[in-house]
Amino acid sequence: MALTVTDLTVTIGDRAVVDTVTFAVPDGGRFGIIGESGSGKTLTALAVTGLLPASASVTGSVDLDGRELLGASERELARIRGDAIGMVFQEPRTALNPLRRVGRQMSEPLRLHYRLSRGQARQAAVDLAARVGLPEPDRIVDRYPHELSGGQRQRVGIAIAVACNPGLLIADEPTTALDVTVQAAILDLFDRLVAEQSSSLVFITHNLAVLARVCTDVVVMAGGRVIESGPTTRVVNAPEHPVTRGLVAAARATGLAPGGAGTGTVVGR
Ligand SMILES: Nc1ncnc2c1ncn2[C@@H]1O[C@H](COP(=O)(O)OP(=O)(O)OP(=O)(O)O)[C@@H](O)[C@H]1O
Secondary structure: OOEEEEEEEEEEOOEEEEEEEEEEEOOOOEEEEEEOOOOOHHHHHHHHHOOOOOOEEEEEEEEEOOEEOOOOOHHHHHHHHHHOEEEEOOOHHHHOOOOOOHHHHHHHHHHHHOOOOHHHHHHHHHHHHHHOOOOOHHHHOOOOHHHOOHHHHHHHHHHHHHOOOOOEEEEEOOOOOOOHHHHHHHHHHHHHHHHHHOOEEEEEEOOHHHHHHHOOEEEEEEOOEEEEEEEHHHHHHOOOOHHHHHHHHHHHHOOOOOOOOOOOOOOOO
């Protein structure tokens, strides 16, 4: 699905925390939003999905395949979130309900959209678990979140997001809470799922090496605004804005971006 965000402005109190942000993700595109903490990345994603806090007001346009999402009814947005847009968040532990078996949580979007019997829902959960590379799918669905590793919990979060084969996947710092080798495996999973489903991807991170691994195009945000945008390889190899240069230098200093972007080797596998 194609996503076109135009002049998106989110105001909280008297402050524009997202300020005239404009970008376009073509159908099947892999698009990154990068920026330091507090630059407005998460609020941009929440505005796109209609999940802004009640204290926020929003103007501009969010167009998903010709449908305007800003101002859509809560009912319509809830349907779009389960169906057209899948979302993955940073901390898989808090995104999951600790008291429910992971299989039930994975099959929930499907149960909401289709009438599934208990047996069908369980089978759907097992199939999803296999699709996201969880070990022993037919056993793991009966576990509780605390019985899984952080990487496995994030796979469950991703399974929930892709259950209905959304045309757009939005991931907000999905690997930040994970250690580096697990990060790489989760990024591989994103790669595979996005290719398999031909969905578009909006990937939010403060980590340029992670971004370069999955995204072909990027906007850089600072202070609520887009300060630079372009193909990831160009932005990484010839950053124009001082903030972008800082992000590139930080990635190089930690040894995360030795070869620049697009090489597929920026994050150790
Ligand atoms: N509910 C809220 N009420 C008031 N201010 C908020 C709220 N949520 C976010 N902000 C402010 O809006 C700005 C942008 O926040 P946002 O969460 O979008 O940044 P971010 O780039 O995603 O940062 P991080 O990488 O730390 O998640 C920040 O200055 C933040 O303090």
